[in-house]
Amino acid sequence: MDFLAVNRRFFLALIATLSSVGSPTPAQDTAVLTGKALVQELRAGGYNVYFRHAATDWSQNDHIRKAGDWASCDPSRVRQLSNEGRRSARAVGDAVRALKIPVGRILASPYCRTVDTAKLMDLGPVETTTDIVNLRVAAYFGGRDAIAKRARAQLATPPANNTNTVLVAHGNVARHATQVYPDEGEGIVFRPQGNGRFIFVGRLTPAQWVQLVDEQLN
Secondary structure: OOOOHHHHHHHHHHHHHHHOOOOOOHHHHOOOOOOOHHHHHHHHOOOEEEEEEEOOOOOOOOOOOOHHHHHHOOOOOOOOOOHHHHHHHHHHHHHHOOOOOOOEEEEEEEOHHHHHHHHHHHOOEEOOOOOOOOOHHHHHHHHHHHHHHHHHHHHHOOOOOOOOOEEEOOOOOOOHHHHHEEEEEEEEEEEEEOOOOEEEEEEHHHHHHHHHHHHOOO
């Protein structure tokens, strides 16, 4: 028997097996929207926009020793937003309002940096939820896969009344739950399918949000 053919079949079977174990809901099976086309869709409502918290001060570190430490706004205990991150969060919120994108619920991980990002965006009342809490504290909430499952359930939930739901959380949750990894401050847009599934449709960096406002004004 041909040695190369046998090995090729073996590796194809291995890849198929690994792909089927614990794989999250497919993040993308439709055309990706960008720029004005994406904004036009968001204006009609019906999307979930997942923001990774704004830029942080990476000279700081998380020191989680007990439950609840993640909510601390003390920079000696938990990494916080940088000055750039605070400016960026305000700018993104300004852009969302200027672009007339309707926002309903606003959910945030209970970390100070995520709650601060959501509040600085100033799009409405902020609800905290551990459904999208940082995977680094997953042991307190049933493990990484349990958090990913709850995050996917949130992303699969249709927003109410022609609005969009904003979720502010962490890069590791997005990557584990959706296979899409946002940069700090980036928003990734998902369309819920109403059957426990969702589709990735686009992404916007903080600079792109602001640029879209500039283009609208010119």
